[in-house]
Amino acid sequence: MIIGVPKEIKTHENRVAMLPGGVMQFVKSGHEVLIEKSAGLGSGFSDDAYKEAGAKIVDDVNAIWKKADMIMKVKEPIEVEYPRMREGQIIFTYFHFAASQELTEAVVESNCVAIAYETVEKADRSLPLLIPMSEVAGRMSTQEGAKYLEKPMGGRGVLLGGIPGVPPAKVMVLGGGVVGVNAAKIAAGMGADTVIFDINIPRLRYLDDVMPKNISTMYSNEANIRSMLPLTDLVIGGVLKPGAKAPHLITREMLSLLKPGSVIVDVAIDQGGCFETSKPTTHDNPVYEVDGIVHYCVANMPGAVPYTSTLGLTNVTLPYGVQIANKGWKKALNENLELLKGLNIAHGKIVYQDVADAFDLDYVPVEEVL
Numbered sequence: 001m002i003i004g005v006p007k008e009i010k011t012h013e014n015r016v017a018m019l020p021g022g023v024m025q026f027v028k029s030g031h032e033v034l035i036e037k038s039a040g041l042g043s044g045f046s047d048d049a050y051k052e053a054g055a056k057i058v059d060d061v062n063a064i065w066k067k068a069d070m071i072m073k074v075k076e077p078i079e080v081e082y083p084r085m086r087e088g089q090i091i092f093t094y095f096h097f098a099a100s101q102e103l104t105e106a107v108v109e110s111n112c113v114a115i116a117y118e119t120v121e122k123a124d125r126s127l128p129l130l131i132p133m134s135e136v137a138g139r140m141s142t143q144e145g146a147k148y149l150e151k152p153m154g155g156r157g158v159l160l161g162g163i164p165g166v167p168p169a170k171v172m173v174l175g176g177g178v179v180g181v182n183a184a185k186i187a188a189g190m191g192a193d194t195v196i197f198d199i200n201i202p203r204l205r206y207l208d209d210v211m212p213k214n215i216s217t218m219y220s221n222e223a224n225i226r227s228m229l230p231l232t233d234l235v236i237g238g239v240l241k242p243g244a245k246a247p248h249l250i251t252r253e254m255l256s257l258l259k260p261g262s263v264i265v266d267v268a269i270d271q272g273g274c275f276e277t278s279k280p281t282t283h284d285n286p287v288y289e290v291d292g293i294v295h296y297c298v299a300n301m302p303g304a305v306p307y308t309s310t311l312g313l314t315n316v317t318l319p320y321g322v323q324i325a326n327k328g329w330k331k332a333l334n335e336n337l338e339l340l341k342g343l344n345i346a347h348g349k350i351v352y353q354d355v356a357d358a359f360d361l362d363y364v365p366v367e368e369v370l
Contacts, residue, residue: 001031001032001069001070001325001328002031002032002033002034002067002068002069002070003018003026003031003032003033003034003068003069003070003071003072003321003325004033004034004036004064004065004067004068004070004071004072005017005018005033005034005035005036005039005055005064005071005072005073006036006039006061006064006065006071006073006081007036007037007038007039007061008039008042008073008074008075008303009078009080009081010075010078010300010303011282011283011284011300012282012283012284012300012303012304013042013074013075013300013303014042014043014303014304014306015042015043015074015075015302015303015306015309015310015313016039016040016042016043016045016074016306016310017072017073017074017093017313017314017317018033018035018072018314018318018321019040019045019310019311019314019318020040020045020049020050020052020053020055021053022314022318022321023035023050023053023054023055024053024054025318025322026321026322026325027053027054027055029322029325029326031325032056033050033054033055033056034055034056034058034063034064034067034068035047035050035055035056035057035058036057036058036059036061036064037057037058037059042306043306043307043309043310044306044307045310061084062084065081065084065085065086065089066084066086068089069089069090070089070090070091070092070321070324070325070329071089071090071091071092071093072092072093072317072321073091073092073093073094074093074094074303074310074313075093075094075300075303076093076094076095076096076100076103077091077093077103077106077107079102079106082106082110085106085107085110085112086110086111086112087110087111087112087347088111088112088113088347089110089112089113090112090113090115090324090329091107091112091113091114091115092115092117092317092320092321092324093116093117094116094117094118094133094270095107095114095116095117095118095344096116096118096270096271097114097116097243097344097345097352097355097358098243098244098245098271098272098354098355098358099245099269099270099271099272101358101359104345104350104355104358104359104361107345108345108348108349108350108361109348111347111348112345113329113343113345113346113347114343114344114345114346115324115329115333115339115342115343115344116243116342116343116344116352117129117130117317117342118130118242118243118270119242119243119341119342119344119352120320120338120339120341120342121242121338121341121342122338123337123338127242128316128338129313129316129317129320129342130178131178131316132309132312132313132315132316133302133309133312133313134177134178134179134182134238134240134267135178135182135312136301136302136305136308136309136312137179137182137267137301137302138178138179138180138181138182138183138186138236138238138267139182139183139185139186140301140302140304140305141179141183141236141238141265141267141296141301142160142171142183142186142187142190142192142234142236143186144265144286144296144298144301145160145171145234145236145263145265145296146160146190146234148263148287148294148296149169149233149234149261149262149263151261153287153294154261154287154289154294155261155262155263155294156233156259156260156261156262156263157261158233160187160190160191160192160233160234161190161191161192162191167193168191168192168193168214169192169193169233169234170192170193170194170195170231170232170233170234171183171184171187171192171193171194171195171232171233171234171235171236172194172195172197172225172228172229172232172234172235172236173187173194173195173196173197173236173238174197174220174225174235174236174237174238174239174249174250174274175196175197175198175237175238175239175240175268175274176196176197176198176200176203176204176207176217177198177238177239177240178238179236179238179240179267179268180196180198180236180238181196181207181211183236183238183267184196184211184215185211185212187215187234187236188211188212188214188215189212191214192214192234193214194214194215194216195215195216195217195218195228196211196215196216196217196218197217197218197219197220197224197225198217198219198220199219199220199221201219204217204218204219220249222249225249225250225254226254226257229250229254229257229258230257230258230259232258232262233259233262233263234262234263234264234265235250235258235262235263235264235265235275236264236265236267237249237250237264237265237266237267237268237273237274237275237278238267238268238274239268239274240268240271241271241354242354243344243352243354243355244271244354244355244357244358245271245272245354245358246268246271246272246273246274247274248273248274248275248276249274249275250264250274250275250276251276252276252277252290252291255277255290255291255292255293256291258293260292260293261292261293261294262293262294263293263294263295263296264293264294264295264296265296265297266278266295266296266297267301269281269297269298269299270299273297275295277290277291277293277295278295278297279295279297280297280298280299281295281296281297281298281299282298282299282300283298283300283303283304286298320336320338320339320342323336323339324339330370333370334370340366343366343369346369347369349362349364349368349369350362350363350364351363351364351365351366351368351369
């Protein structure tokens with residue numbers, strides 16, 4: 001199989017979908033790897049390193065898309081890449097279809113095979129290809145929130161950890177999953193008074209047992225969220241329903257309960273966001289203000305720390321990519337139920353229920369394309 005790795009072109013997206021070590025593994029398995037020139041530079045990996053591992057460096061990205069049987073990326077194809085997708089080609093990347101009808105329809109029309117990192121799912125419901133980036137984004141969300149609480153950045157002018165004689169900031173974390181736990185760890189480590197909201201009582205019991213003493217837990221419902229907002233300086237949204245749009249837990253009307261200059265960070269923005277007033281932003285222009293509240297909604301947060309992110313991502317994506325290449329996508333998915341969950345669209349048919357439901361499009365059972 002020919003595997004193509006184009007350079008990421010989303011704004012300030014410096015990650016790359018494959019390391020030189022991954023190239024070596026594909027080549028040893030009998031495959032050919034095409035890497036776009038300078039694709040790895042943003043993450044600290046040179047073209048020479050890829051060449052030494054056995055890859056072919058290609059100047060023309062269109063040639064990669066034309067020749068490759070499977071494209072491995074980090075972020076979803078953007079508009080300029082839509083015409084490059086072709087019938088029968090496997091595209092293995094983050095898609096987050098439920099956040100974009102335009103992307104969904106473009107992939108349907110291309111008749112390609114779209115396997116989404118974010119919906120590959122283990123038997124225990126964990127998401128192995130999403131976890132490392134959720135860890136990065138969760139930890140970054142607190143860093144960015146702390147920064148934008150500074151007055152010159154538009155915030156209230158609050159130091160997250162306070163100082164002796166001055167209380168720390170209060171941080172509300174919505175969601176007790178991977179994002180929420182990592183956000184809360186960093187907030188607590190910086191000295192903030194932190195509360196994690198979730199609807200899963202057993203999960204809250206567990207977090208109450210293992211988290212630091214400056215982290216408390218609270219059952220997530222509208223009344224409890226409303227009661228905490230007036231006390232809160234930083235809100236971090238980390239809720240997730242795999243493959244589906246995130247629920248809006250804070251409405252525009254509820255923003256009035258926050259103090260002016262408070263900050264909200266929406267880590268769920270890839271899936272549509274968990275605040276009603278959220279809209280995707282970029283690292284070039286990461287924040288905007290609504291009703292006096294600073295919104296940080298960067299859709300590719302881990303792209304700002306590409307060395308760490310690329311290592312974390314490729315550690316988990318490579319074994320699945322090799323399975324697809326070695327067996328072909330149909331056999332690989334039939335033999336690995338985790339990968340089967342990753343199939344969202346194939347040959348013009350939407351086979352992931354939540355994606356079809358997000359835009360009221362036709363859903364086809366996955367068995368029909370296998």
